[in-house]
Amino acid sequence: MDMFRRTFAEVNLDHVAHNFEVLKAAFPNTSFLCPMVKANAYGHGDVAIALCLQQAGARHLGVCLIEEALLLRRGGVTANILVFRGFDREGAEQLLANNLTPVVSTWDQLEALEEMAKTPVKIHLKFNTGMNRLGFSIEEAEKLFDKCWRHPKIQVEGVLTHLFNGEDADELDGDSADQLGKLLRILLVFKPLNPLNHSLNSAGILNALIVREQKNPQHILNQVQWGLRPGLMVYGFNPLKRQDILPLKPVMTLKSVASTYRMLKVGEVVSYGGTWKAKRDSVVAIVPIGYADGYHRILSNKAEVLFNGYKVPVVGTICMDFLMVDVTDAIHGCDLNDLRDKEIILFGKSDQGQFISAEELAHRAQTITWEILTSVGERVPRVYVGDWAKRLGVAN
Ligand SMILES: Cc1ncc(COP(=O)(O)O)c(C=O)c1O
Structure with missing residues (x-):
C-alpha cells in the first residue's frame, strides 16, 4: 500500500472478532444475528470486516445499498447479505442475480421481485412501528400475509422493524416497548409462515441484557427471543449510559504524525483566521490530517490528541489537510529532531495505554460516535492488524 503521508486508520480485527464473540456468548440462543456492515462497515473497511465476521461465524450481514452488497460479493463474502434501503426494478435484478436478500418495504418492491424472480426468493418484510422512515404499515400485515402465504416464489424468511429510541428499551412502557409490542402483533399474523424476527x-x-438481569417477566424484552442487528457495538462502542454491560473493545485507532514543528513567539497566531494566539513562546506541531479526512472542523480549538505520552490540545482552525497541536508541555526539553514524525493519535489507544474515545470526540464535535467513525475519509488508508488480519490475509 502506498502511504507517503503517515496518516491512517488502524483497524484491529482481533477486536472485531472479540466483540462478536462476546455478543454471541451473551445470546447463545438467538435465532437471528446480523452484524451491520453498511457505510463501509461504519468506516472500518467493509470487505475485511465482513470477511472477519463471516469467518467468526456470522451467517447474515446487513448493508444499506445494493452497491455495498455487490462490493462484498466481489470481495468473496458468501454469507447472506440483507439489503435494507429498498430498490427499484433495476435493483431487483441485481439482488436476484447476486443472491442478495431483499428487505422489502413497499408493494412495488414486492411486485418487482414477484415478476422477475425465476426461482423462489427469500425476503424480509420491514414494518414501520414508529420510526416513520421505511416499512409497511401495521395495517398492511394481513394483506401482506395473504399475498405471501403459499406464494410460489416469495418466501418470507424474516419480519422486522427498527427502533427509533433503542436507548429506552429497558423501560417497561417506553417507545421501544411500544414498537416491539406492535412487531409482536405482526408476528402473530405471520405465525403460519414461522418467520425470523429482528429489531434490536x-x-x-x-x-436486553440489562432487562435480563432484572428478571422481570412482564418486560417485553424478556418475553421473546428478539433477533439482533448490532452495528456500533461490533466496532467496540456501547451507546448506553451504563458502560459495564459487555467488555467491548474499540476497533479503530486514527493515527498520524507530528510532521514538522514551529516555534511561535508569544502573540503569534496559527492557521486560518488566526483563531489561536500563543500566550507564551510555544511549540506547535503540524499534523497531516484535516477535515477532508473526516476530522471535523468544528473540533478546532476544542479537541485533544495523544502525543509523546501526553494529551495535547488542537489549536487554531482545522484545515482541509492539516491540523496543529500545541506540544509545548509535552516535549520537555527533548531534541525536536528526535521527535520528527512522532506518532499522533486522534482517537483510540496509545502504546502507553492512554485513550481518547471516538465517543468523547463526538461529544466535542456535537455529534454522535457513528458519525465520527463513518466520517473517516476515503483517502485515509485502513491498516488491518491483529492475528485475524494475518489469518484473513489482509494484514498490511
Ligand atoms: C436497519 C438498521 N438496523 C440496525 C442498525 C444498527 O444500529 P446500531 O449501530 O445503533 O447498532 C442500523 C443502523 O443505523 C440500521 O439502520
Missing part, C-alpha cells in the same frame, strides 16, 4: 440495534441489545 446496539442500544436495544445492550438493554
Whole structure:
C-alpha cells in the first residue's frame, strides 16, 4: 500500500472478532444475528470486516445499498447479505442475480421481485412501528400475509422493524416497548409462515441484557427471543449510559504524525483566521490530517490528541489537510529532531495505554460516535492488524 503521508486508520480485527464473540456468548440462543456492515462497515473497511465476521461465524450481514452488497460479493463474502434501503426494478435484478436478500418495504418492491424472480426468493418484510422512515404499515400485515402465504416464489424468511429510541428499551412502557409490542402483533399474523424476527440495534441489545438481569417477566424484552442487528457495538462502542454491560473493545485507532514543528513567539497566531494566539513562546506541531479526512472542523480549538505520552490540545482552525497541536508541555526539553514524525493519535489507544474515545470526540464535535467513525475519509488508508488480519490475509 502506498502511504507517503503517515496518516491512517488502524483497524484491529482481533477486536472485531472479540466483540462478536462476546455478543454471541451473551445470546447463545438467538435465532437471528446480523452484524451491520453498511457505510463501509461504519468506516472500518467493509470487505475485511465482513470477511472477519463471516469467518467468526456470522451467517447474515446487513448493508444499506445494493452497491455495498455487490462490493462484498466481489470481495468473496458468501454469507447472506440483507439489503435494507429498498430498490427499484433495476435493483431487483441485481439482488436476484447476486443472491442478495431483499428487505422489502413497499408493494412495488414486492411486485418487482414477484415478476422477475425465476426461482423462489427469500425476503424480509420491514414494518414501520414508529420510526416513520421505511416499512409497511401495521395495517398492511394481513394483506401482506395473504399475498405471501403459499406464494410460489416469495418466501418470507424474516419480519422486522427498527427502533427509533433503542436507548429506552429497558423501560417497561417506553417507545421501544411500544414498537416491539406492535412487531409482536405482526408476528402473530405471520405465525403460519414461522418467520425470523429482528429489531434490536446496539442500544436495544445492550438493554436486553440489562432487562435480563432484572428478571422481570412482564418486560417485553424478556418475553421473546428478539433477533439482533448490532452495528456500533461490533466496532467496540456501547451507546448506553451504563458502560459495564459487555467488555467491548474499540476497533479503530486514527493515527498520524507530528510532521514538522514551529516555534511561535508569544502573540503569534496559527492557521486560518488566526483563531489561536500563543500566550507564551510555544511549540506547535503540524499534523497531516484535516477535515477532508473526516476530522471535523468544528473540533478546532476544542479537541485533544495523544502525543509523546501526553494529551495535547488542537489549536487554531482545522484545515482541509492539516491540523496543529500545541506540544509545548509535552516535549520537555527533548531534541525536536528526535521527535520528527512522532506518532499522533486522534482517537483510540496509545502504546502507553492512554485513550481518547471516538465517543468523547463526538461529544466535542456535537455529534454522535457513528458519525465520527463513518466520517473517516476515503483517502485515509485502513491498516488491518491483529492475528485475524494475518489469518484473513489482509494484514498490511
Ligand atoms: C436497519 C438498521 N438496523 C440496525 C442498525 C444498527 O444500529 P446500531 O449501530 O445503533 O447498532 C442500523 C443502523 O443505523 C440500521 O439502520
